[in-house]
Amino acid sequence: MEKLVSNWFNDQPLPQSYIFPPETRPGNHVIPGCSTIPVVDLSKASGHDRTGIVQQILKASREFGFFQVVNHGVSENLVNDTMNLFKEFFELPAEDKASVYSEDPKRPCRLYTSSSNYETEKVHLWRDNLRHPCHPLEECIKIWPQKPTRYRETVAAYSIEAKKLGLRILELVAEGLGLSSGFFGDKLSESVLLSVNHYPPCPDPSLTLGVSKHCDPNLLTILHQGDVHGLQVYKDGEWIGVEPLHNAFVVNIGHQLQIISNNKLKSAEHRAVTNSKVSRTTAAFFINPSDDCIIEPVKSLIDTDESPAYRAFRFKEFLLNYVSITGNPEKSLEPFKLHV
Structure with a gap:
């Protein structure tokens, strides 16, 4: 528990163990926000503009691997209640968080700091993380935090x-790719993992990171980043800040969607930077295939003049490899590529 950044960060200089090597530091030239990340108005997907919205999503998924959605249908009150609850969780007294804290990466519901490999990593991340599965809800909810008192009820609804x-966004993606309705249902989207990151104010944001450069290993990520800058996407050799928009969700393509589309969609590298003034709390839902789900490029998405870019594999195999090479996003796809 004493390792949690939120327990000791006040009035402390940045410890040496949190200072990143010069080549991976964010530095002082940080782009706080940028309007180039596409914004999709999902309310238009129900009418005559549906085709245009589908093409907008596909274009963003090819060029950025990221986009934001507004008018998405999720209650603003529910979003605000849940995000406030997450903030309340990290502000709980240490004794109330102790039952959830664990340094065992195999524990399904746990509060921890930095990454899963705190003891062996060369440099620590400036963040605390609460992570647990969400579906099937009836089973998962039994292991969730019991404090704050409304946690289980509110997070379940969220x-x-x-x-x-x-699933609605995946249906639009399937439509754009020419796949059958419901293609991404069942085993391809069976599992949902919640990851809540809490970044306390940092004494020197130029030297450290909240989350290192990485790509998500899952199918699709739905993120609420609150109203504080911090998320950045790597594109064309630059880090682009993702502007926090009112009542919007950030959506990003995971490795599995890139593989299934035979590289037609892009899983983009991204990271989280810190700031010196206020804390930042974000909540990401990772939509994952089941462990035994077979992942491979869809034959109809392989053009006549090309070959499949990846071999078939079980999602569990991909995850085990991804975890073993944490910190090296360039290598996460290598064991699954077919070099023709």
Whole structure:
């Protein structure tokens, strides 16, 4: 528990163990926000503009691997209640968080700091993380935090809406790719993992990171980043800040969607920077295939003049490899590529 950044950060200089090597530091030239990340108005997907919205999503998924959605149908009150609850969780007294804290990466519901490999990592991340599965809800909810008192009730309602939104976006992606309705249902989107990151104010944001450069290993990520800058996407050799928009969700393509589309969609590298003035709390829902789900490029998405870019594999195999090479996003796809 004493390792949690939120327990000791006040009035402390940045410890040496949190200072990143010069080549990976964000530095002082940080782009706080940028309007180039596409914004999709999902309310238009129900009418005559549906085709245009589908093409907008596909274009963003090819060029950025990221986009934001507004008018998404998730209650603003529910989003605000849940995000306030997450902030309240990290402000709980240490004794109330102790039952959830664990340094065992195999524990399904746990509060921890930095990454899963705190003891062996060369440099620590400036963040605390609460992570637990969300579906099937009836089973998962039993292991969730019991404090704050409304945690289980509120997060359950939120997780249902987040998964519903994710499936809606995946349906639009399937339509754009020419795949059958419901293609991304069942085993391809069976599992949902919640990851809540809490970044306390940092004494020197130029030297450290909240989350290192990485790509998500899952199918699709639905993120609420609150109203504080911090998320950045790597594109064309630059870090682009993702502007926090009122009542919007950030959506990003995971590795599995890139593989299934045979590289037609892009899983983009991204990271989280810190700031010196206020804390930042974000909540991401990772939509994952089941462990035994077979992942491979869809034959209809392989053009006549090209070959499949990846071999078939079980999602569990991909995850085990991804975890073993944490910190090296360039290598996460290598064991699954077919070099023709």
